[in-house]
Amino acid sequence: xxxxxxxxxxxxxxxxxxxxxxxxxxxxxxxxxxxxxxxxxxxxxxxxxxxxxxxxxxxxxxxxxxxxxxxxxxxxxxxxxxxxxxxxxxxxxxxxxxxxxxxxxxxxxxxxxxxxxxxxxxxxxxxxxxxxxxxxxxxxxxxxxxxxxxxxxxxxxxxxxxxxxxxxxxxxxxxxxxxxxxxxxxxxxxxxxxxxxxxxxxxxxxxxxxxxxxxxxxxxxxxxxxxxxxxxxxxxxxxxxxxxxxxxxxxxxxxxxxxxxxxxxxxxxxxxxxxxxxxxxxxxxxxxxxxxxxxxxxx
Numbered sequence: 129x130x131x132x133x134x135x136x137x138x139x140x141x142x143x144x145x146x147x148x149x150x151x152x153x154x155x156x157x158x159x160x161x162x163x164x165x166x167x168x169x170x171x172x173x174x175x176x177x178x179x180x181x182x183x184x185x186x187x188x189x190x191x192x193x194x195x196x197x198x199x200x201x202x203x204x205x206x207x208x209x210x211x212x213x214x215x216x217x218x219x220x221x222x223x224x225x226x227x228x229x230x231x232x233x234x235x236x237x238x239x240x241x242x243x244x245x246x247x248x249x250x251x252x253x254x255x256x257x258x259x260x261x262x263x264x265x266x267x268x269x270x271x272x273x274x275x276x277x278x279x280x281x282x283x284x285x286x287x288x289x290x291x292x293x294x295x296x297x298x299x300x301x302x303x304x305x306x307x308x309x310x311x312x313x314x315x316x317x318x319x320x321x322x323x324x325x326x327x328x329x330x331x332x333x334x335x336x337x338x339x340x341x342x343x344x345x346x347x348x349x350x351x352x353x354x355x356x357x358x359x360x361x362x363x364x365x366x367x368x369x370x371x372x373x374x375x376x377x378x379x380x381x382x383x384x385x386x387x388x389x390x391x392x393x394x395x396x397x398x399x400x401x402x403x404x405x406x407x408x409x410x411x412x413x414x415x416x417x418x419x420x421x422x423x424x425x426x427x
Contacts, residue, residue: 180234194251206236258293270399277409305339
């Protein structure tokens, strides 16, 4: 239902702009600062030297994602904390299944619990939702892509979760890809002028592999984009019939991406039109956290 990331993929998500270890450190440090602040007042009710063990289980089925973020949250507060996992990122998990055990300083574990679970349940939700879309288009050539509609500050984490669920990452931000939309075209004067400006921008070697994509809203605009040399074209809110015609007109000259209002009910029909890519903002925007629980025992 999903795929595991190779180590190389985990380190180079978002092209070369982000590595997972750096992102995990940044995300966890910020999250703990937000939650723990100057200190966990309630945890101080527990003796400073008290030790604890805890188990994490899932109450629902899904795909696991976010282990590194979960682990780092605990080890940030207790470097001697030990974690033992029964599963790994990308694995299917079943309601009632134990996921991992954690042992260490009780105060540190209690302080880390909520932040760690927030990462794990949110990222697992994204991976789970992505996997349902990937399964829905299986047998077609269409790839499921994410968008920039992410929680501020957690973009790389959520896009990592999309990849764990079997999806493909679109551009990470405004800095690593060009997506020419309606307002860009209007400002440039025409589709051809906007594309030519983009081609000129990436001529130098450092940006030679930069993605250039242009959004079109009609078949006429599609033909203009193809005539101007577009190799990646976003079909914005096309009907199924118009999408089929776009695939026919394109005749393999460019990659076509469908976007706008895609649902689990419509995604298969969209994929069967022959488009190459389907981008879906709800993968990271409209998600319901997986229901996970963590139970403690004090030594």
